[in-house]
Amino acid sequence: MAETVEQKQEFSRGLEGVIAAETKIGYVDGINGILAYRGYDIETLTNQSNYEEVSYLLLYGKLPSEKEYIEYVSELKKEMYIEDDVYELIKKISRTAHPMSSLRTVVSYIGGKDKTSVDPDVKQQEEIGIKLIAKMPTIVAAIKRASSGEDFIKPDPELSYAANFFYQSAGRKPDTVEAKMMDTALILHADHGMNASTFSAMLTISTLSDMYSAITSAISTLKGPLHGGANERALALIKETGSPDNAEKVLSEKMEKKEKIMGFGHRVYKVYDPRAKILKGYAEYITKKNGQEKLFQTATKIEDLMVNRLGEKGIFPNVDFYSGILYYSIGFPPDVFTPIFAVGRISGWVARSYEYVQNNRLFRPRSRYAGEKAPRRYVPINERN
Numbered sequence: 442m443a444e445t446v447e448q449k450q451e452f453s454r455g456l457e458g459v460i461a462a463e464t465k466i467g468y469v470d471g472i473n474g475i476l477a478y479r480g481y482d483i484e485t486l487t488n489q490s491n492y493e494e495v496s497y498l499l500l501y502g503k504l505p506s507e508k509e510y511i512e513y514v515s516e517l518k519k520e521m522y523i524e525d526d527v528y529e530l531i532k533k534i535s536r537t538a539h540p541m542s543s544l545r546t547v548v549s550y551i552g553g554k555d556k557t558s559v560d561p562d563v564k565q566q567e568e569i570g571i572k573l574i575a576k577m578p579t580i581v582a583a584i585k586r587a588s589s590g591e592d593f594i595k596p597d598p599e600l601s602y603a604a605n606f607f608y609q610s611a612g613r614k615p616d617t618v619e620a621k622m623m624d625t626a627l628i629l630h631a632d633h634g635m636n637a638s639t640f641s642a643m644l645t646i647s648t649l650s651d652m653y654s655a656i657t658s659a660i661s662t663l664k665g666p667l668h669g670g671a672n673e674r675a676l677a678l679i680k681e682t683g684s685p686d687n688a689e690k691v692l693s694e695k696m697e698k699k700e701k702i703m704g705f706g707h708r709v710y711k712v713y714d715p716r717a718k719i720l721k722g723y724a725e726y727i728t729k730k731n732g733q734e735k736l737f738q739t740a741t742k743i744e745d746l747m748v749n750r751l752g753e754k755g756i757f758p759n760v761d762f763y764s765g766i767l768y769y770s771i772g773f774p775p776d777v778f779t780p781i782f783a784v785g786r787i788s789g790w791v792a793r794s795y796e797y798v799q800n801n802r803l804f805r806p807r808s809r810y811a812g813e814k815a816p817r818r819y820v821p822i823n824e825r826n
């Protein structure tokens with residue numbers, strides 16, 4: 442019998458190292474520690490730009506003119522509201538569900554209400570994407586408040602994207618530094634190559650399904666502890682460690698049990714994650730301001746020990762190690778950290794799905810069969826032991 446493709450070809454577990462798409466959106470250089478969106482490195486963007494502009498850049502490939510910027514921001518503001526039944530749904534499910542599960546359900550529910558999601562053309566996919574970018578902070582903030590038993594706060598059209606998210610979540614307007622920190626964190630999370638959740642969104646849209654479904658897939662994928670869920674667990678590790686003096690003991694015990702240390706290592710970066718460098722600076726500032734220096738000192742001790750032990754293997758802090766401390770210090774509960782990641786990443790998910798569907802090719806990898814050879818003899822149930 443002739444050999445099949447699956448038998449002939451080498452395969453890569455977890456698609457590691459496989460290049461499955463071409464993009465002009467974002468560039469990740471894991472060897473030299475570079476992350477750039479449309480050619481602009483993230484240090485420049487976090488210093489000089491803001492989330493709305495970065496979102497436009499990811500979606501349309503260029504920095505907006507003043508007119509384009511004003512139009513894009515007003516479109517986001519027009520679409521940032523959610524309806525009363527959505528708030529009711531959030532109230533109901535957030536009593537028991539993890540915020541990421543609530544987020545997944547809410548995006549799917551909103552999609553079900555939107556008639557343009559039935560059989561969208563490319564233009565409608567783009568429009569749905571913008572609606573989702575606009576609504577994401579409102580949804581996540583509402584989930585945060587419902588899970589903590591707090592009343593909802595509606596968006597304030599005077600505030601920026603990041604400040605509005607902070608305001609609706611915390612119930613107070615951020616000061617200038619808090620608003621800048623939030624904006625920076627959202628920019629840093631906006632896009633990151635063909636990571637698992639982005640791939641998930643692209644895979645879904647490649648079947649010509651709708652953008653709501655693509656984003657629902659992405660949220661489901663981001664939830665896992667090997668991806669977005671690591672920030673919650675990284676903070677838990679730092680809190681469990683309690684003080685720099687305990688770090689050696691806690692790490693040794695975990696590593697003896699072959700446990701992965703959350704917030705360290707990356708499939709692509711084999712050097713210090715450039716996002717972690719920026720977030721570390723903010724985490725130091727805010728923990729000092731809020732009298733939580735011990736958290737930061739414990740984290741840096743864990744970092745030193747990990748880099749000593751595993752730096753040679755390319756294991757360094759990733760984006761999730763310091764983001765957790767930062768969010769916690771500005772008052773977010775740990776189970777909302779991954780939804781915050783989603784608020785940032787929504788622009789990357791939409792941009793990459795939109796880019797892909799404009800030049801679509803159905804994703805359909807294969808798997809090597811390693812089971813019993815066919816044809817097997819079928820054994821009737823009364824003859825089986």
Ligand code: CMC
Nearest residue numbers: 666667668669671701702703704705706707708759760761
């Ligand atoms: N703690 C301890 N050892 C580790 C860690 C870690 N966090 N990460 C990797 N290693 C070791 C691993 O045990 C292995 O050692 P050995 O060669 O002795 O078997 C070696 O480093 C290579 O690890 P790997 O698991 O094959 O590497 P990978 O490319 O599959 O892992 C990863 C990438 C992110 C899944 C992994 O580093 C990990 O599980 N990290 C913890 C979870 C985490 O922080 N995830 C967030 C990722 S960043 C957010 C994002 O962009 O999604």
